[in-house]
Amino acid sequence: MLQFLSRLAPRSPWIYRINAGSCNGCDVEMATAALIPRYDVERLGCKYCGSPRHADVVLISGPLTLRVRDKVLRVFDEIPHPKVTVAVGVCPVSGGCFRDGYSVGADIDHYIPLDVIVPGCPPRPQAIMEGVLKAVEVWRAMIEEGICSPS
């Protein structure tokens, strides 16, 4: 019974957005995925939440500039386990067009484990929604293998 209930948990993924120095392009697409009726994420049970402590799925955009790095890591630590990370756009993976910038250090996955990567500059809302669905699958696998604790 308890196992059955915990298998239902990934059907309510609450989304939290972290802007790690993004140019706002990906954030606009994320807001589009959230707000425009055509790309309704709420039918998947998603809800955008304002507080990191309510979140399950974290959408990170931006190349992780030096200035926000410590703050992003601090906010990421405040998200309760189990959590799944989705990198939105090419910036978190490679730095994108900012990769040679003076303020961009190492890629995000040196600091934060990325579970799903949604490439694009910016990715389309459909791609972001598919990324969220993939994240839900990762979460489901985490529950079935019993690895919900911090790695």
Next chain:
Amino acid sequence: MNSILEAVFAVLIFPGGLFALALGLLLKGSDRKLLARLQRRVGPPLYQPVLDIIKLMTKETLIPNTANELAFRLAPVLGLTGVLVTAAVLPIGGVWNGVSGLGDLLVLLYLLPIPAMGLMLAGGASSSPYGALGFSREMCLMFAYEMPLIASFLAVAVRVGGATGSLFSLDSIIAYQLHNGPLLFDPVMMPAALALIIFIPGTMGAGLFDIPEAEPEVIEGPLLEYSGPLLAVFHLMSAVKLVVVLELAVALLFPNPIGGGVLVNLVWHICKCLVLLMVSVTCFRAATGRLRLDQGFSVFVKYTSPLALISLGLAYMLR
């Protein structure tokens, strides 16, 4: 002894407890679904709030180092207990007359602010600046929306008391309406009814009055630092609170049963709650945006309270 058992049954199973929790989650789900349909979205399934609660139960609980841990853990439990007791006091027309001696209109007046108190305690105990902001916003708004609530309670009491002789008894309010027709269609009581209907989104923080938990402004205010099972208890509290305020308005304005069996009346009661929810919360939420705190305050003090006071004056003169 028997009356104690009856009261325990009322608080834990019906009409408080399990029944109120189930109805509250159903109402929350239909609110989200209806809002989605109004915005031409597909929307979440009707049972989405249940999934949310299950999900939150499986999450980790984080408590900030600087928080007062006892108050932080106590606040959601306090709020949920308060609303469950309130749900047990409220009668359902044609189904449940309330436990005799458990409470009347005056007790309700003391029980209704308890969920807001729970939120205020949560905001204060979480030691977060946003929590403190949410605390102060919740308190300001509470002072504002209590005024039309008290005035419309008094109007109902005077109207009913003039005819039956007992001022604050919920039983006599129901009996009066069964005999003389619902107060909703009583021309003297219409302004007070309007004030009571405006009170519902005020206390639920919907539409114009989404001030204490405004997500873009104070990041969900008092709930900011909560996670896991404690947050789930807060969500349950808000669901039962929705049931309580809707049932309160139904009991005071339109408790008349449709006739037939108890089950038919129960379904009729739930339909009334759904219609009221749609009018006062869902459509209101879909049509309006958030006000500033001072504007929200003045909506209740300047415009809503006088409505209820007009009814009170008329009821007093026609006594």
